Amino acid sequence: MNTQNVESSGSHPDTGRWLIKGADLLGEKRVDILVVDGVIAAIDAEITDAEVTTVDAAGQIALPGLVDIHTHLREPGREDAETVETGTRAAAKGGYTAVFAMANSNPVADTAGVVEQVWGLGRDSGWTQVQPVGAVTVGLEGKQLSEIGAMAESRAQVRVFSDDGKCVHDPLLMRRALEYVKTFDGVVAQHSQEPRLTEGAQMNEGAVSADLGLTGWPAVAEESIIARDVLLAQHVGSRVHICHLSTKGSVELVRGAKERGIDVTAEATPHHLLLTDELVRTFDPVYKVNPPLRTDDDVQALRAAVADGTIDVVGTDHAPHPTEDKECEWTCAAMGMTGLETALSVVQHTLVDTGAVTWRDVARIMSATPARIGRLEGQGRPLEVGEPANIVLFDPAAETLVDPENHESKGRNSPYRGLTLPGAVRATFFAGHPVVLGGTLMRPHPAAGGR
Amino acid sequence: MRHLLSTRDLTRDQAIEILDTADRMAEVGQQSVKKLPALRGRTVVNLFFEDSTRTRISFESAAKRLSADVINFSAKGSSVSKGESLKDTAQTLMAMDADAVVIRHGTSGAPQRLATAGWIDAAVLNAGDGKHEHPTQALLDAMTLRQHRAALAGEETTGTGLDGMHVVIVGDILHSRVARSNMWLLTTLGARVTFVAPPTLMPVGVEHWPADVVFDLDTALARDPDAVMLLRVQRERMHAAFFPSEAEYARLWGLTPERLAALDAAGATTAIMHPGPMNRGLEISSAAADSPRSTVLRQVSNGVAVRMACLYLLLTGAR
Ligand SMILES: [Zn+2]
Numbered sequence: 144m145n146t147q148n149v150e151s152s153g154s155h156p157d158t159g160r161w162l163i164k165g166a167d168l169l170g171e172k173r174v175d176i177l178v179v180d181g182v183i184a185a186i187d188a189e190i191t192d193a194e195v196t197t198v199d200a201a202g203q204i205a206l207p208g209l210v211d212i213h214t215h216l217r218e219p220g221r222e223d224a225e226t227v228e229t230g231t232r233a234a235a236k237g238g239y240t241a242v243f244a245m246a247n248s249n250p251v252a253d254t255a256g257v258v259e260q261v262w263g264l265g266r267d268s269g270w271t272q273v274q275p276v277g278a279v280t281v282g283l284e285g286k287q288l289s290e291i292g293a294m295a296e297s298r299a300q301v302r303v304f305s306d307d308g309k310c311v312h313d314p315l316l317m318r319r320a321l322e323y324v325k326t327f328d329g330v331v332a333q334h335s336q337e338p339r340l341t342e343g344a345q346m347n348e349g350a351v352s353a354d355l356g357l358t359g360w361p362a363v364a365e366e367s368i369i370a371r372d373v374l375l376a377q378h379v380g381s382r383v384h385i386c387h388l389s390t391k392g393s394v395e396l397v398r399g400a401k402e403r404g405i406d407v408t409a410e411a412t413p414h415h416l417l418l419t420d421e422l423v424r425t426f427d428p429v430y431k432v433n434p435p436l437r438t439d440d441d442v443q444a445l446r447a448a449v450a451d452g453t454i455d456v457v458g459t460d461h462a463p464h465p466t467e468d469k470e471c472e473w474t475c476a477a478m479g480m481t482g483l484e485t486a487l488s489v490v491q492h493t494l495v496d497t498g499a500v501t502w503r504d505v506a507r508i509m510s511a512t513p514a515r516i517g518r519l520e521g522q523g524r525p526l527e528v529g530e531p532a533n534i535v536l537f538d539p540a541a542e543t544l545v546d547p548e549n550h551e552s553k554g555r556n557s558p559y560r561g562l563t564l565p566g567a568v569r570a571t572f573f574a575g576h577p578v579v580l581g582g583t584l585m586r587p588h589p590a591a592g593g594r
Numbered sequence: 595m596r597h598l599l600s601t602r603d604l605t606r607d608q609a610i611e612i613l614d615t616a617d618r619m620a621e622v623g624q625q626s627v628k629k630l631p632a633l634r635g636r637t638v639v640n641l642f643f644e645d646s647t648r649t650r651i652s653f654e655s656a657a658k659r660l661s662a663d664v665i666n667f668s669a670k671g672s673s674v675s676k677g678e679s680l681k682d683t684a685q686t687l688m689a690m691d692a693d694a695v696v697i698r699h700g701t702s703g704a705p706q707r708l709a710t711a712g713w714i715d716a717a718v719l720n721a722g723d724g725k726h727e728h729p730t731q732a733l734l735d736a737m738t739l740r741q742h743r744a745a746l747a748g749e750e751t752t753g754t755g756l757d758g759m760h761v762v763i764v765g766d767i768l769h770s771r772v773a774r775s776n777m778w779l780l781t782t783l784g785a786r787v788t789f790v791a792p793p794t795l796m797p798v799g800v801e802h803w804p805a806d807v808v809f810d811l812d813t814a815l816a817r818d819p820d821a822v823m824l825l826r827v828q829r830e831r832m833h834a835a836f837f838p839s840e841a842e843y844a845r846l847w848g849l850t851p852e853r854l855a856a857l858d859a860a861g862a863t864t865a866i867m868h869p870g871p872m873n874r875g876l877e878i879s880s881a882a883a884d885s886p887r888s889t890v891l892r893q894v895s896n897g898v899a900v901r902m903a904c905l906y907l908l909l910t911g912a913r
Contacts, residue, residue: 345702353799354602356702356725356771361798425710426703470711472680474701474724 157589158532158575162192166200166536168526170502176205178532181575186528198580200536203569206506208240208533210523211483212332212410212513213307213386213458216242216273218264219257220249225463225553227261230483231270233461233552235578237483238535238568241272241514241522242461246283247308253278253289255297262299269591270578274519277301279320279331283309288320295327302518305332307386308433310368312338317372321381328518330408332384333372335393336434340364345474347420347435355423357473360435362390369393373400373407382406384516387460389415389434391444398453408516410458411445413489414480414558418442422558428469428476429558432462449508450499456513459486463554481547481554487535488543488564495539496565532575541567551584597709597718598904600727601779606755609736609783614752615903616737616896622659623899633662636909639692641683642721643669643699648870649721652894653696656901662909665690680704684713692716693909702726702771717908725769731869732775734900736783738889739821741896742865757784762814763805764790764847765825765877766836768797772869773825777805790814792847794836811847815857815864821889823867824849824877840876848875849882857887865889 163176168186175190176183211234217225227244234242244261246252252261258275265273277294281287283306294301304324311317311333320331341364346352348359369385373396376383385397388409397409414432419439422430430436448454462479469476482489490509494500500508506526514523524530543566545559571579576588595608604612622630638657640650650666657664669683680699687695694717697705702724709718722728739759740751761780767773767789777787787805789796800807808814815822827843837843844850849866857864866878866887874880883890 348798350799350802353797353802354774356723356727356769356774358725359798426706470681472699472701472704472707474703 160192160195161572161575161577162190162195162197163200163205163534163536164197166203166205168205169506170204174205176526176534178534178572178575181532183526183528183530183532186526198536198570198577200569202540203536203538204502205526206238206502206535206537207510207524207526208522208535208571208573209238209487209509210513210519211239211242211459211461212303212456212517214242214244214461214483215247215463215479216244216261217463218248219260223465227264227273228268229551229553230461230463231265231268231273232584233481233483233550234271235571235573236551236568236584237485238487238537238571239271239483240533240571240573241274241519242483243274243276243303243517245307246276246278246305251278251282252276253281255290255293258294258299258301259297267591269587271573272522274517275299275301276303276305276307276332279304279306279311280316285309285311285313285316288316288323291323291329292326295329302327302329303332303384303516304329305334305386307332307334310334310336310338312368314371314375318375318379321375321383322379325381330382330384330516332386333368334386335365335368335372337364337367340367345431346423347437349420349438351420351423357423362392362437365390365434366392366396369396373397373405376407377403377405382408385409387412387415387434387458388445388454389437389441391441394444394448394453398448401453408455408512409453410456411449411454412458412460413482413486413493416442416445416449416457416493417489418558426473428471428473429480429556429560431473431476431478432480433478446493446497446499449494456508456516457486457490458513459483461552463552464556465553466555469556479556481550481552481557483552484550485545485557485559485564487537487568488566489559491539491566492564532572534572535568536570537566538569539566541565543567595907598729598908599706599709599718599720601729601732601775601782602727604779604782606782609733609779610753610755612733612900612903612907613737613740615907616733616899617751619902619906620896620899623895629659629661631661632906633657633660633909636662636693637665637691638662638694638696638905639665639667639687639690641667641669641687641695641697643697643704644722646698646722649698652897653721653901656898657905659898660902660905662905665692680708681711681713684708688714688716694719694905696721699723719904719908722771724771726771727775728771729775729779730897730901730904731772732779733904734893734896735776735823735867735869736779737896737900738867738893739780739785741892742821742889746863755783756780759785759820760788760817761785762788762790762819762822763825764811764822764849766795766827766831767791767800767825768795769828770825776823777803781805788814788817788819790847792837795831811853815853818860818862819864821865821867822849826869826871826873827877829873829876844876847877849878851879851881854879854882854885867893869893
């Protein structure tokens with residue numbers, strides 16, 4: 144019985160021979176890339192081969208397949224919002240060859256059974272690799288550790304543990320979780336939100352919340368948890384990952400922790416790199432998200448932190464919601480935004496086009512480092528001969544008018560609706576198979592469903 | 595003016611036009627026949643998601659004095675936990691051919707959502723949303739302030755702003771839509787606003803507002819303001835650690851008999867305002883509430899006139 148993921152199981156005789164012509168490798172040099180049976184067989188200035196299907200990639204940046212450290216696929220439990228099938232289609236469309244599926248499903252992914260179910264659904268879909276995240280505590284309730292060991296040893300091989308959506312706020316429980324996951328070289332990904340300081344919180348606390356009379360979500364509620372958790376990680380010699388860091392103060396805390404040698408990694412979302420709380424003045428719940436949109440000062444600090452490496456990864460926090468959960472008054476609307484299909488464009492717009500990072504950096508922050516944090520083998524690998532053929536081809540000169548109605552995700556809650564963003568994903572090769580070609584979703588990987 | 599959602603959006607000219615119109619509407623209230631035919635055949639819906647008999651009655655009598663048909667729709671208690679109901683309710687109202695919707699809602703932004711989400715095409719009039727705005731309250735307060743100054747100076751109110759006036763607003767600024775709407779409107783009209791509250795009841799971000807902020811009520815009263823406005827304090831705030839006890843709140847931030855006596859001793863012309871309903875003995879003493887300085891009842895009657903003016907201007911497209 145094959146107990147490995149299709150993507151990490153080496154070559155696939157049935158994915159064929161593909162020749163990517165004239166791609167711009169990491170935005171640095173023009174190359175041809177030969178993909179044979181799931182593996183990069185050759186990279187050269189000029190490759191000629193008659194027995195191939197040729198993909199013209201002139202002007203397109205070749206990056207390793209993207210890895211999203213933070214995705215909500217909603218299945219099981221909220222199939223009205225998203226399914227593994229629709230979420231992974233969205234991922235493929237956005238250039239992702241792997242996504243970490245957060246544990247806040249229903250039932251919560253707090254047992255080996257649930258994580259294996261999600262893992263299996265991902266393998267059946269064949270659009271992208273689905274790597275489940277396990278809950279830190281039973282039912283995300285912050286009271287009792289979940290079956291961390293069983294999830295780690297399951298077929299899903301869980302390495303990232305998170306109560307995302309909720310904060311592991313009990314300091315003792317957080318300490319124990321940080322210690323325990325060391326058994327499996329795991330990591331705790333913390334949703335940093337002090338619960339008492341954010342009771343009823345609706346938006347960033349500051350000038351705009353004062354005007355609008357919406358209950359504030361203060362930066363200190365995020366920063367106090369980060370400060371505590373980096374100290375705990377240092378104390379017990381474990382590693383901690385900070386989900387969706389959103390404030391300037393958080394950047395300074397993580398920067399200081401890294402200077403002191405603490406094993407902390409941090410993530411920023413595309414929306415926190417672009418949007419600010421000024422948008423809340425519209426009272427349109429599409430801008431309601433947790434943590435909330437912050438100020439322009441925070442946005443600029445986050446961009447600088449990605450540029451200098453303080454923030455390690457960009458994770459989407461893709462959070463689809465059915466229309467009725469957003470088509471209402473601000474305070475009763477659900478929190479979250481879709482992001483898989485727009486992330487790379489937002490990163491180009493906010494980081495590449497501004498000169499903050501290079502395309503090589505993009506490969507690091509959106510592929511290599513997230514795979515390394517999550518200990519996901521066969522993903523986030525360099526584009527080199529012999530490596531798995533997880534490749535995205537991205538045309539940075541294209542423009543995309545964002546229309547959520549055309550998204551593969553079930554969620555229509557994109558905050559970029561109506562915006563023109565730079566760039567477009569032209570092709571996504573997933574384990575040697577083009578799941579996206581010519582900007583269009585093709586067929587799932589032929590090994591899909593091979594349980 | 596298509597909708598009236600906030601005072602922050604009002605220009606000085608728009609505000610003065612509303613106030614001048616309200617003055618004329620108040621004159622109608624003095625006549626033996628208190629009705630104008632201006633809105634005959636038009637339908638005004640009072641959509642109240644939050645209990646407020648006082649505000650609803652004020653809007654209702656305003657609409658009726660303009661001969662409009664009034665539908666009172668109390669959504670309190672219906673299933674509004676899911677927001678879809680605001681959309682559904684709105685569309686139900688449109689099916690009743692509502693020309694204007696007067697909406698009171700417990701959460702900030704609901705009127706703006708109603709006006710801009712494309713669900714309806716009626717005029718939307720914000721009758722108080724969450725902690726955000728309560729524009730007609732601010733307009734009736736401005737009307738009262740204009741009258742207060744005109745009476746002292748023996749002048750007309752028509753066409754005037756509130757230039758040079760100083761208004762002290764005391765109490766739960768953090769949770770108050772009345773404070774916000776007054777701040778924007780009064781400053782637009784040229785007045786100076788001082789907020790007084792315990793720091794726990796002052797929002798983060800207050801430093802961006804066009805208002806002075808002081809924590810000590812006596813300091814503010816010593817500046818000889820034209821009016822002091824006391825905001826209603828919810829007694830349950832005490833339990834969320836905003837202040838230690840009602841007694842301490844009343845002593846530090848209440849308009850006590852002693853503070854009233856100090857105003858009298860100083861010969862101040864300061865008016866005492868309150869949007870109602872009052873917590874006597876908490877933010878305002880009975881002595882202050884019942885003193886000749888109190889404009890509380892004048893505010894109530896001005897409320898009807900201001901709401902007539904707003905409905906009239908919104909529905910007759912006078913602007
Ligand atoms: Zn989260």
